[in-house]
Amino acid sequence: MFVLVTIAILLGLGLIFLLNRSSPPVAAEKAFYQPRDVEQQRLERLTPEQFERLCFLLLEQMGLSITGCHRNTHGEIDITAVNPQPIIGGSYIVRCVLIPPEVPINSTQIIALGDTVRAERASKGIFITTGFFSEEVRKLTEGPPIELLNGQRLRQLLEDHRISLA
Incomplete structure (x- = not known):
């Protein structure tokens, strides 16, 4: 009996040690979209039309x-687009979501x-948001190809294509 209790205690301490070494998902998510600079704040203040x-x-x-283009009841915008280039082209479904900075996009939305991509028989899905994706989204492996653009990546693409937020 003493041996079983000792093993259980040691196993418990080992698990506690492993849990303390891993970072909590919320901290990882917040680090993903922090710090919020002036450009990020401009992006967050856009109206749905902008x-x-x-x-x-x-x-x-x-x-x-x-x-x-289709606007659904949740304030999301679904844009259908076509890439006319041969071989890499095809039809795309682009979901655009303007959300508050503290609300992550979860795996259910992806x-x-x-x-939708499967139902429309599109080549690819693109999810664009001004916010960030929750930790669980990175673990999704099944389904059609979907590209995820968070607020930081969106800002980078806007800069690359010389598109101003003003």
Whole structure:
């Protein structure tokens, strides 16, 4: 009996040690979108209409032809676009979500985009947000190809294509 208790205590201490060595997901998420500089604050203050125009402009600058747009009840914008280039081209579903900076995009939203991509038989899905993705999103491995653009990556693409937030 004494041996079992000793083994259980040692095993428990080992697990506590391992848990303390790993960083909590919330800290990792906050580190992912911190620090918030002036450009990030401008991105977060966009109105839904401004964000929609910004997404349209970025997609067009990247060589995609916009073929349709649908706004759903959750404030999300689904844009259908076509890449006319041979071999790498195809149809895309682009979901654009303007969210408060403290709310992460969770895996349910990414799975929903994947379902839409499958239903529309699109080549690829793109998820654009002004915020960040939760830790669980990185663990998704199944489904159609989906590219994730968080606020930092969105700002970088806007700079690369010389698109101003002002």
